[in-house]
Amino acid sequence: MFQPAYPIRTERLTLRPVAMDDLDDMYAYQSRPDVVRWMLGAEPRTREQSRASVLAMAGEDAWRAEGDCLTVAVVSDARVIGAVELVWRSERDRTAELGYVFHPDHGGRGLATEAVVALVSWGFDEVGLHRVFGRCHARNEASARLMTRIGMRQEARHVQSYLFDGVWADQLVFAVLAGEWNALPRSRKG
Known part of the structure; x- marks a missing residue:
């Protein structure tokens, strides 16, 4: 079993397991059309x-x-502002898939970047992952920018690879290897 030593603390955030007390904060963004817009x-x-x-x-x-999926609540100023997850895709290949969702009212301050970096770092440093990848709709520019900002490279553009709201859509795939992650300057990782 792999489990972070909770809570994971960053300069401005606390990452911890999701609790039922988080319902109000999570409902505040899960109920918004602009948040679920890019979710299949x-x-x-x-x-x-x-x-x-x-x-x-x-x-x-x-x-x-x-x-298994590991999901952490991202807490800022005693409020849950989002969630970050790593899905264990392959034990043999030591690979995980990154996912995240944040309340838009907390955007533009680097909080999502800080939270994602913390969980990806746990995966590489504590679990010994070899590769972390993430996917997003090709028009989801904010998500693509976040993955690029933390040092992931775009590996693929899968053209018309899935139906999204009844229309064929392109999907971008980003990834980073442990060696690449460890070589990144700390400032590049958030």
Whole structure:
């Protein structure tokens, strides 16, 4: 089993397991059309749908087996402003997939970058991952910029690779290897 030593603290944030007490904060962004806009098949959530989502995430506090998702709540000024996750895609290949979602009211201050860097660093430094990758809709410029900013390289553009709201869409794939991550200047990683 792999589990961070909670809480993970950064200069301005605390990353910790999701709890049911986070419902109000998470519902505040899960219910927004501008937040779920780039999520495949996602629609703004009702409060009950958010409750189910938070309950599911509350059980994602560690990696117990390949395929598990580790999700952490990102806390700033005693409020949950987003969530970051790593999905354990391959034990043998030591690979994980990055995901994140943040309340737009907290954008533009580098908080998402800081949180993502903290969890990716845990994956490389504590778990011994070899590769972390992330995917996004090709028009999701903010997500692509975040992955580039933390030192991930664009590896692929899968042209018309999936149906998104009934239309064929391109998907961008970004990745970083452990050696590349460790060679990045600290300032580049957030």
